[in-house]
Amino acid sequence: MSDNELVLSINNLTIGYETGLVYGINLDINVGDVIAIVGPSGIGKTTLLRTIAGLVKPLSGSIYCNAPKRGGIGYIPQRLGLVRHTSVYHNVDLGARSGTRFFSEPTTWFKRRNTRVIDAIDRMGLSEKINEPVRRLSGGQQRRVATARTLAQRPKLILADEFLSELDDDNISVVLDAVKEYMVKSESAMIIVEHNIKRASEISDRLLQIKDGKLTDYDPEDLRRQLIAKYGVEVLS
Ligand SMILES: Nc1ncnc2c1ncn2[C@@H]1O[C@H](COP(=O)(O)OP(=O)(O)OP(=O)(O)O)[C@@H](O)[C@H]1O
Ligand SMILES: [Mg+2]
DSSP states (O other): OOTTOEEEEEEEEEEESSSEEEEEEEEEEETTOEEEEEOOTTSSHHHHHHHHTTSSOOSEEEEEEOOTTSOOEEEEOTTOOOOTTSBHHHHHHHHHHHHOOOOSSHHHHHHHHHHHHHHHHHHTTOGGGTTSBGGGSOHHHHHHHHHHHHHHHOOSEEEEESTTTTOOHHHHHHHHHHHHHHHHHHTOEEEEEOSOHHHHHHHOSEEEEEETTEEEEOOHHHHHHHHHHHHSSOOOO
């Protein structure tokens, strides 16, 4: 794997809507990095991911994403954004379509796309639901459809907003293993937003927090205090 290959570079970025939410963000992400962002509700975590995904205009500063010849940035939204009346296959195919380049031979193009869709659905343990309309799936199954859609896109950078919510421990392992395998195989990086700090610290190599309008490294002492308060024991050494 080509370590230190820059995937995302954020310089002096200020995000928000009518008014600013988070100011002066600087962040570089390389291939293989998994960054987790924590912080209380309403602080701007989703807004940051949406801004990186190009869905919200930055108030100032710059975002550079290095994803040539690939599916670019894959976004697993907090509210999923699935087409609920169509099948699992159709929803995952939307990701595959947006991430596949058109080859000169349309049959080859279609076959590759189809393989990616089937593979992503299989990895998420949803093969038996492939033709089921999404609205008939459980909350956790719908989250897995959204994850499959993003994997089928083959992104260089995955942005995942609370993507493990509503999943039981077995399904969390299925989803995490699939995403990790994808990341190793396809030399990509990931930013997750995760309200569960313990889980965020287990999944990521670097934990960031949004506090007082700034994105900073998570204060480990702060983390320790919160974990002790929550679990009553020293969880991290
Ligand atoms: N489309 C929008 N237009 C204007 N303001 C918005 C919009 N979306 C969110 N906000 C506001 O921006 C702030 C940050 O919202 P955001 O969704 O980024 O929070 P969050 O940290 O993801 O919270 P949560 O943990 O609850 O998901 C909130 O005060 C919210 O009301
Ligand atoms: Mg949010």
